[in-house]
Amino acid sequence: MRLELRGVTKRYGPLVANDHVDLTVEPGEIHCLLGENGAGKSTLMNVLFGMARADEGEVRIDGSPVRFADPGEAVAHGIGMVHQHFMLVPVFTVAENVVLGFEPTRALGFLDRRRARADIRLLSEQFGLEVDPDAVVEDVPVGVQQRVEILKALQRDAKLLILDEPTAVLTPQESEALFAIVRSLARAGRSVLFITHKLKEVLAVADRITVMRLGRVVGTTTASESGESELATMMVGRAVELVVRKGPARPGAAVLEISGLTVVDERGLVAVDGVDLEVRAGEILAVAGVQGNGQTELAQAITGLRPAVAGSIRIDGEELAGATPEAAIAAGVANVPEDRQVDGLVLDMAVEDNLVLDIFDRAPFARHGARDLAAVRSNAERKLVDFDIRAPSVLTPVGSLSGGNQQKVVVARELSRPVKLLVASQPTRGLDVGSIEYVHRRIVEERDRGVAVLIISSELDEVLALGDRVAVMYRGKITGVVDPAAGRDRIGLMMAGAAADPVAPAAPPEAGPPDRPETGAADPPEAGPPACPETGA
Amino acid sequence: MTPDVTPGVAAGAAGATAGGGPEPAVPARRNPLRGLVEANVVVVTALAIVSSLLIGGVLIIATSPTVLHALGRIGSSPGRALGVAGSTVGDAYAAMFTGAIVSPSGLGHAITTGHGWTAVLTPISETLVSATPLILAGLGVALGFSTGVFNIGAQGQLIAGALASLYVGFEVHLPIGIHLPLVVLAGAVGGAVAGFVPGYLKARTGAHEVITTIMMNYVFLDLLNELLATQPFQQPGQSNAISRSMPATARLPHLFGAGLRANLGFVVALALVVAAAWFMRRSTSGFAFRVIGSNPKAGRTAGIDVRKVTTAVLVMSGALAGLAGMATLSGTDFFLSSGYGGNIGFDAITVALLGRNRPVGVLLGALLFAALDVGGRNMQAATGIPLDLAFVIQAIIVFFVATPALVREVYRLRETGASLGQVLSKGWGG
Ligand SMILES: Nc1ncnc2c1ncn2[C@@H]1O[C@H](COP(=O)(O)OP(=O)(O)OP(=O)(O)O)[C@@H](O)[C@H]1O
Ligand SMILES: [Mg+2]
Numbered sequence: 001m002r003l004e005l006r007g008v009t010k011r012y013g014p015l016v017a018n019d020h021v022d023l024t025v026e027p028g029e030i031h032c033l034l035g036e037n038g039a040g041k042s043t044l045m046n047v048l049f050g051m052a053r054a055d056e057g058e059v060r061i062d063g064s065p066v067r068f069a070d071p072g073e074a075v076a077h078g079i080g081m082v083h084q085h086f087m088l089v090p091v092f093t094v095a096e097n098v099v100l101g102f103e104p105t106r107a108l109g110f111l112d113r114r115r116a117r118a119d120i121r122l123l124s125e126q127f128g129l130e131v132d133p134d135a136v137v138e139d140v141p142v143g144v145q146q147r148v149e150i151l152k153a154l155q156r157d158a159k160l161l162i163l164d165e166p167t168a169v170l171t172p173q174e175s176e177a178l179f180a181i182v183r184s185l186a187r188a189g190r191s192v193l194f195i196t197h198k199l200k201e202v203l204a205v206a207d208r209i210t211v212m213r214l215g216r217v218v219g220t221t222t223a224s225e226s227g228e229s230e231l232a233t234m235m236v237g238r239a240v241e242l243v244v245r246k247g248p249a250r251p252g253a254a255v256l257e258i259s260g261l262t263v264v265d266e267r268g269l270v271a272v273d274g275v276d277l278e279v280r281a282g283e284i285l286a287v288a289g290v291q292g293n294g295q296t297e298l299a300q301a302i303t304g305l306r307p308a309v310a311g312s313i314r315i316d317g318e319e320l321a322g323a324t325p326e327a328a329i330a331a332g333v334a335n336v337p338e339d340r341q342v343d344g345l346v347l348d349m350a351v352e353d354n355l356v357l358d359i360f361d362r363a364p365f366a367r368h369g370a371r372d373l374a375a376v377r378s379n380a381e382r383k384l385v386d387f388d389i390r391a392p393s394v395l396t397p398v399g400s401l402s403g404g405n406q407q408k409v410v411v412a413r414e415l416s417r418p419v420k421l422l423v424a425s426q427p428t429r430g431l432d433v434g435s436i437e438y439v440h441r442r443i444v445e446e447r448d449r450g451v452a453v454l455i456i457s458s459e460l461d462e463v464l465a466l467g468d469r470v471a472v473m474y475r476g477k478i479t480g481v482v483d484p485a486a487g488r489d490r491i492g493l494m495m496a497g498a499a500a501d502p503v504a505p506a507a508p509p510e511a512g513p514p515d516r517p518e519t520g521a522a523d524p525p526e527a528g529p530p531a532c533p534e535t536g537a
Numbered sequence: 538m539t540p541d542v543t544p545g546v547a548a549g550a551a552g553a554t555a556g557g558g559p560e561p562a563v564p565a566r567r568n569p570l571r572g573l574v575e576a577n578v579v580v581v582t583a584l585a586i587v588s589s590l591l592i593g594g595v596l597i598i599a600t601s602p603t604v605l606h607a608l609g610r611i612g613s614s615p616g617r618a619l620g621v622a623g624s625t626v627g628d629a630y631a632a633m634f635t636g637a638i639v640s641p642s643g644l645g646h647a648i649t650t651g652h653g654w655t656a657v658l659t660p661i662s663e664t665l666v667s668a669t670p671l672i673l674a675g676l677g678v679a680l681g682f683s684t685g686v687f688n689i690g691a692q693g694q695l696i697a698g699a700l701a702s703l704y705v706g707f708e709v710h711l712p713i714g715i716h717l718p719l720v721v722l723a724g725a726v727g728g729a730v731a732g733f734v735p736g737y738l739k740a741r742t743g744a745h746e747v748i749t750t751i752m753m754n755y756v757f758l759d760l761l762n763e764l765l766a767t768q769p770f771q772q773p774g775q776s777n778a779i780s781r782s783m784p785a786t787a788r789l790p791h792l793f794g795a796g797l798r799a800n801l802g803f804v805v806a807l808a809l810v811v812a813a814a815w816f817m818r819r820s821t822s823g824f825a826f827r828v829i830g831s832n833p834k835a836g837r838t839a840g841i842d843v844r845k846v847t848t849a850v851l852v853m854s855g856a857l858a859g860l861a862g863m864a865t866l867s868g869t870d871f872f873l874s875s876g877y878g879g880n881i882g883f884d885a886i887t888v889a890l891l892g893r894n895r896p897v898g899v900l901l902g903a904l905l906f907a908a909l910d911v912g913g914r915n916m917q918a919a920t921g922i923p924l925d926l927a928f929v930i931q932a933i934i935v936f937f938v939a940t941p942a943l944v945r946e947v948y949r950l951r952e953t954g955a956s957l958g959q960v961l962s963k964g965w966g967g
Contacts, residue, residue, distance in 0.1 A: 305838060329840040337838055346832040357828065358839035361821040369821050 001159035008057035017043040019215040035212035037404025038390035050074040080153025081162040090138035143174030236434040249468040252281035255452035261311035271297035273476035284453040286467030294476040304328035332420035344410040347399030352380035387412040585937030636915020637908035655796040662799035667907035670861035672806040674885035677857030679894040684830040690750025691858040692882025693757035694728040698859020701727025706787035713786040728859015736851030740844035780873040802864035813896040
């Protein structure tokens with residue numbers, strides 16, 4: 001299928017989200033769409049998929065103009081979309097989700113499960129998308145959920161697949177598997193439109209690359225013609241430092257002391273298993289690990305969102321295990337939660353209100369129980385400039401901001417009050433390179449001001465760039481605390497379960513599980529895209 | 538509140554990473570989206586009212602024998618048939634209007650002669666009297682809804698408030714300046730206690746407030762019946778289930794003289810509309826309530842105690858419902874009888890939906906509801922069209938307001954931004 005967008009324009013009030021965008025996707029092409037946060041990528045895809053109506057311009061499929069009133073029509077024309085936030089029914093099985101809306105039925109309208117399952121097997125073999133049709137969606141990892149979304153699109157015979165930031169929530173291995181799928185789709189003659197902020201991925205999979213800025217297309221290029229820094233410059237309109245520049249840490253007294261911490265997850269399984277950890281004032285401890293190894297629960301325990309089953313969490317000597325989130329905040333803990341839309345923001349409230357969500361009842365934002373709206377507003381106006389948050393106004397509901405700008409609202413809020421400990425989970429998820437640079441710089445500034453910083457990230461690049469020390473978490477345990485100079489490969493192996501190198505400095509003596517085996521049991525993470533040269537600080 | 542943001546600020550934001558180059562600035566003025574959505578709410582509500590009056594007209598025609606008879610001969614005299622249909626509907630709605638608001642001829646007469654003002658003002662006074670408890674209980678329900686708490690127990694809380702007011706009314710003997718405020722306070726406290734129970738249960742055990750508040754309705758209904766038949770509540774020397782009556786010092790004073798029933802209760806209700814609007818918009822607690830109402834998880838992460846908020850909101854909601862019970866008791870009824878409060882506690886839910894959980898919306902919704910009620914009675918008296926028709930119109934209005942998508946479809950309106958239905962459907966999962 002050959003897709004052409006001509007002069008597509010979409011306005012939201014005075015804001016022009018797409019400004020006469022032209023874009024062509026050839027059959028069998030993997031086309032990457034790049035652009036700053038708020039550049040209008042998702043909007044363009046929504047127009048294409050019939051979820052938003054363009055004010056001007058036209059969409060042509062194989063030369064003939066089309067107009068979609070709703071996603072159903074787009075699907076009928078062979079377009080499939082995997083949204084940034086999945087649209088699956090958690091309690092349904094994989095098979096049920098895939099056929100939902102297009103169910104094969106037997107007489108009397110009964111669902112033909114056998115045929116559904118068989119269809120899915122066939123498709124998954126054809127494209128190498130491994131799934132168990134009978135697994136319940138909420139029980140499978142997000143990488144598999146993503147495959148279900150893709151299967152759903154393929155089952156409706158999508159000739160053009162749109163993937164909006166598909167790798168933001170994937171582990172490196174899952175991303176690599178996704179690229180393999182994308183390539184096999186392209187070989188089969190289908191087209192893929194791929195949105196991402198990760199330049200390495202773009203260079204690894206794209207046939208052609210279109211860059212957007214402020215609603216317009218600023219250029220089209222190919223992977224072979226450009227490198228990461230060219231792409232970054234094209235996107236942001238200035239040179240971007242892809243490496244964080246930071247001086248050596250000058251750690252002070254211990255701020256966060258965790259010992260023997262055990263935490264269970266929703267199902268009552270041990271997620272954090274007797275962890276000991278220390279973060280000192282003025283240092284950044286980065287916790288690396290493949291998602292789902294207990295990092296989420298660790299962060300939740302520290303911020304008071306999840307009770308500790310055993311062990312202690314002390315902040316400046318004050319015991320916080322079992323405390324409420326209020327107590328943690330009062331003790332000087334800031335928290336950038338992992339999922340901005342679930343835990344970080346109130347989507348239908350204004351940007352200005354979201355920027356004071358955890359300090360709304362203190363001076364200068366409130367006095368004697370009354371909010372000072374002028375203070376709230378001027379705070380928001382300042383933050384919008386400081387963090388380059390692209391919002392039509394401080395009164396806009398935060399939910400209508402682009403994904404990356406929503407993330408910036410959370411980060412801006414948490415970085416703007418004096419704290420002792422900053423806990424940040426996936427702090428740059430969904431951010432463009434320019435914003436990552438800025439957020440990283442701000443985090444380093446916090447460190448230099450004497451804040452103890454705990455970063456939890458599944459991005460090895462981020463861990464290596466920010467961490468003064470790197471703790472690797474595997475199956476609920478800290479398998480070692482190493483110097484980032486230990487290197488990508490070493491840390492990658494530890495993330496897959498290998499024990500710490502005993503020569504690593506600052507590694508606590510008890511590091512490493514008693515059962516040492518498992519080395520190489522799982523594939524080494526980050527096997528994929530070109531190894532990055534900018535590792536280390 | 539000044540919603541204006543200087544354009545320069547956002548322009549600066551847009552240009553910050555771009556190095557201040559000649560980038561097209563992201564324009565920032567007053568957020569246009571919010572205005573549109575708001576306007577849309579008003580438009581949709583207005584259209585809902587118009588539509589239901591139209592459907593009501595059709596129903597009047599379809600149920601009126603005279604009109605049907607004339608329509609049967611539409612072939613021979615079409616003009617007459619349509620004339621009859623038109624005048625029947627017109628008379629009905631005119632009777633509704635004069636019954637609920639004012640009679641234009643009576644007004645003219647009063648202005649020219651200077652007499653008969655009481656008769657002229659009676660309809661509006663009655664509408665205000667009917668609206669008062671709906672405003673108060675509606676505010677309570679709306680407060681809960683916007684916090685994601687479904688208080689279906691306004692009826693029980695209203696009875697609790699009335700019982701407390703009554704007790705303080707007949708048991709305490711003080712000058713009106715002290716006695717009346719105590720009676721009002723007792724109403725609020727009675728309702729608050731009734732609201733506290735489900736609030737506490739939810740906070741402690743997670744028991745869903747929809748179930749517990751409904752059950753509390755039965756508790757108070759039966760408690761009322763029990764107390765009406767026993768001392769000290771029962772009117773001495775009575776075998777009927779009728780309570781003692783409120784002494785003069787426990788009655789809300791009339792606003793426009795003894796001839797009109799409009800009383801201070803309406804002023805209290807108005808004051809609380811203003812207070813509730815301020816509370817939700819400007820107070821820190823109101824902010825916490827709204828956060829919990831739209832995303833409790835984010836609220837918890839930000840350090841808001843969800844359990845405290847849930848309990849507090851049910852207490853406040855109950856207090857407002859309790860005041861509704863007090864207002865009717867010491868404003869117009871002066872004693873309690875079996876089935877006290879009628880349907881006010883449930884109509885309050887409708888009024889809250891009609892007003893989209895905004896205090897001013899509740900005020901307008903309650904006035905509309907009361908006007909339909911009071912006007913409907915006059916329509917029945919004047920034209921013989923059953924009062925039920927007024928209730929049908931009420932129901933159709935609510936139906937349309939609760940399904941904005943339908944109204945938009947019917948009138949081919951474009952959707953602007955956030956869907957209205959969301960507000961109403963949120964929170965049941967809690
Ligand atoms: N429903 C909406 N109402 C109002 N404004 C909107 C809406 N959707 C998007 N916008 C605005 O359009 C602009 C483009 O947003 P879009 O989501 O397309 O950005 P994006 O390129 O996908 O960014 P990101 O990389 O952060 O996801 C943003 O400024 C956003 O605030
Ligand atoms: Mg986007």
